[in-house]
Amino acid sequence: MVAISYEDIVKVPKALLHDHLDGGLRPATIVELAAEAGHELPTTDPEALGRWFSEAANSGSLERYLETFAHTVAVMQTAPALRRVARECALDLAADGVVYAEVRFAPEQHLEQNLTLDEVVDAVVTGFREGSALAAEAGTPIRIGTLLTAMRHAARSQEIAELAVRHRDTGVVGFDIAGAEAGFPPTRHLDAFEYLQRENFHFTIHAGEAFGLPSIWQAIQWCGADRLGHGVRIVDDITPGNPPVLGRLAAYVRDKRIPLELCPSSNVQTGAAASIADHPIGLLRDLRFRVTVNTDNRLMSGTSMSREMALLVDAFGYGWKELQWFTINAMKSAFIPFDERLRIIDEVIKPAYAKLIG
Ligand SMILES: O=c1[nH]cnc2c1ncn2[C@H]1C[C@H](O)[C@@H](CO)O1
Numbered sequence: 001m002v003a004i005s006y007e008d009i010v011k012v013p014k015a016l017l018h019d020h021l022d023g024g025l026r027p028a029t030i031v032e033l034a035a036e037a038g039h040e041l042p043t044t045d046p047e048a049l050g051r052w053f054s055e056a057a058n059s060g061s062l063e064r065y066l067e068t069f070a071h072t073v074a075v076m077q078t079a080p081a082l083r084r085v086a087r088e089c090a091l092d093l094a095a096d097g098v099v100y101a102e103v104r105f106a107p108e109q110h111l112e113q114n115l116t117l118d119e120v121v122d123a124v125v126t127g128f129r130e131g132s133a134l135a136a137e138a139g140t141p142i143r144i145g146t147l148l149t150a151m152r153h154a155a156r157s158q159e160i161a162e163l164a165v166r167h168r169d170t171g172v173v174g175f176d177i178a179g180a181e182a183g184f185p186p187t188r189h190l191d192a193f194e195y196l197q198r199e200n201f202h203f204t205i206h207a208g209e210a211f212g213l214p215s216i217w218q219a220i221q222w223c224g225a226d227r228l229g230h231g232v233r234i235v236d237d238i239t240p241g242n243p244p245v246l247g248r249l250a251a252y253v254r255d256k257r258i259p260l261e262l263c264p265s266s267n268v269q270t271g272a273a274a275s276i277a278d279h280p281i282g283l284l285r286d287l288r289f290r291v292t293v294n295t296d297n298r299l300m301s302g303t304s305m306s307r308e309m310a311l312l313v314d315a316f317g318y319g320w321k322e323l324q325w326f327t328i329n330a331m332k333s334a335f336i337p338f339d340e341r342l343r344i345i346d347e348v349i350k351p352a353y354a355k356l357i358g
Pocket residue numbers: 020021022023062066069073104105106109149178179180206209266296297
């Protein structure tokens with residue numbers, strides 16, 4: 001079998017469900033926006049700044065990883081800046097061969113220059129629309145859905161949930177909570193999740209990344225999450241062996257086909273996995289959980305969707321069949337309507353992989 005190269009992976013259609021807008025800025029853009037905003041950076045050399053982010057995020061702790069976002073959030077405080085960052089995000093994902101992406105960010109973190117929450121969302125959605133139009137012109141079409149995140153340590157989740165529902169017909173397709181996990185269980189935001197369920201809206205919850213099974217259990221059984229952001233610690237409920245034995249929670253997650261938004265490089269950086277080769281994605285795929293592959297924060301991990309897949313190809317020997325499986329899993333788990341998901345699977349993903357799989 002011919003080895004699959006990174007360049008080959010860039011060319012095939014990919015679907016991405018877990019990518020943070022404020023974790024994916026171009027270093028050169030941060031430098032320019034910081035100069036305009038008067039924000040001091042660790043360095044103003046774009047290359048060195050890119051390295052600074054990935055090194056600073058490499059601490060083995062989620063809390064310290066999250067500290068690096070101070071520098072990206074600081075330069076995303078005006079409508080033009082938000083719009084530019086979103087536009088460039090769409091272009092960068094499209095150039096990497098991503099045909100469908102859900103990109104998330106926390107509007108409550110972008111109010112320092114007196115924008116309203118609605119203005120923040122409008123700016124980002126406009127940027128995605130502009131970037132997608134430019135990408136289509138360049139021959140790399142992409143569909144982007146926006147997810148609004150509430151910060152789990154704060155108390156604005158109900159407000160952000162209402163904001164998401166208000167913008168559901170203009171680009172926002174779901175809701176999420178993020179931030180430090182230990183000490184901030186998802187049940188703190190139960191009102192917001194109940195509201196979203198009553199509105200027939202979709203949400204994912206960061207759970208099972210820096211904290212284990214209780215967080216996953218709450219996210220699913222108390223909050224009603226459609227998907228798990230990371231969810232990698234579900235392996236704590238699987239007893240190794242031949243065959244491995246699933247506990248009741250792991251069995252529930254697999255039986256209900258609850259999508260896991262796995263982010264290999266990010267997990268290595270925050271200490272949730274020792275290395276890519278040791279990442280539970282290998283086991284979870286073998287057990288046929290609804291596994292998806294994601295970037296989390298392209299800037300902090302110095303990565304892209306194609307690179308994450310290339311790392312998995314190297315570590316686990318995956319071929320096109322497995323890469324197609326991850327891609328279709330992601331597309332099936334997307335928050336856009338069923339018929340639109342199906343169209344992308346049937347008209348874009350399957351024909352491209354069929355040429356490679358034969
Ligand atoms: O992997 C993550 N876990 C928890 N929170 C995260 C992760 N990556 C980014 N965030 C936070 C920091 C961002 O400012 C926020 C919204 O995108 O979400």
